[in-house]
Amino acid sequence: AQSVAQPEDQVNVAEGNPLTVKCTYSVSGNPYLFWYVQYPNRGLQFLLKYITGDNLVKGSYGFEAEFNKSQTSFHLKKPSALVSDSALYFCAVRASNAGNNRKLIWGLGTSLAVNP
Amino acid sequence: DTAVSQTPKYLVTQMGNDKSIKCEQNLGHDTMYWYKQDSKKFLKIMFSYNNKELIINETVPNRFSPKSPDKAHLNLHINSLELGDSAVYFCASSQGLASYNEQFFGPGTRLTVL
Numbered sequence: 001a002q003s004v005a006q007p008e009d010q011v012n013v014a015e016g017n018p019l020t021v022k023c024t025y026s027v028s029g030n031p032y033l034f035w036y037v038q039y040p041n042r043g044l045q046f047l048l049k050y051i052t053g054d055n056l057v058k059g060s061y062g063f064e065a066e067f068n069k070s071q072t073s074f075h076l077k078k079p080s081a082l083v084s085d086s087a088l089y090f091c092a093v094r095a096s097n098a099g100n101n102r103k104l105i106w107g108l109g110t111s112l113a114v115n116p
Numbered sequence: 117d118t119a120v121s122q123t124p125k126y127l128v129t130q131m132g133n134d135k136s137i138k139c140e141q142n143l144g145h146d147t148m149y150w151y152k153q154d155s156k157k158f159l160k161i162m163f164s165y166n167n168k169e170l171i172i173n174e175t176v177p178n179r180f181s182p183k184s185p186d187k188a189h190l191n192l193h194i195n196s197l198e199l200g201d202s203a204v205y206f207c208a209s210s211q212g213l214a215s216y217n218e219q220f221f222g223p224g225t226r227l228t229v230l
Binding site: 032034036038045046051088096106108109 | 120157158159160161164171172174206208213215216218219220221222223224
């Protein structure tokens with residue numbers, strides 16, 4: 001069965017410090033991995049995805065994520081956090097060989113608070 | 117230009133009523149989705165259509181009926197509303213059935229059932 005875990009409900013970081021939001025996954029076969037961000041009272045916005053190739057993926061707003069196959073992880077990172085990065089972050093996964101199972105499997109979300 | 121739009125943005129109604137939420141996308145995508153986000157922010161897929169064909173139909177009460185008149189529109193009709201239906205409903209779209217394509221979300225419809 002496919003699954004995604006975001007082990008931290010909340011992450012707090014000071015502005016200017018690096019941030020990491022963790023995601024681990026479980027799929028049979030190779031994964032397609034996604035990060036989305038949801039600002040308060042808004043819809044989700046796509047940040048970045050891993051399909052294949054380079055393990056370090058760069059996305060919107062200065063975010064990046066590193067795919068680690070041996071640790072089945074896809075942690076979201078940013079070198080220097082901004083107060084405006086405060087939002088809810090979702091990790092999602094789908095197996096590349098899932099065939100007719102077209103659902104994205106979503107994590108429960110991690111609330112990021114960046115303190116000035 | 118709004119890529120994925122939903123109407124209404126807010127919907128407050130009494131238990132037992134029937135209501136509809138409309139979604140339109142101008143991205144030229146052929147796949148659309150309905151999600152429910154509860155008060156704990158958990159995101160749950162409800163339905164998905166590809167070229168007007170239902171391709172995902174999760175365990176959702178049959179009081180919920182999606183309709184896709186064309187590939188740019190996906191509406192959600194809810195009969196006999198219950199308190200537990202209160203949530204934010206998001207529409208989304210993506211291109212094709214390839215599982216590596218990202219989804220684009222609408223702003224959400226906050227449904228409150230009294």
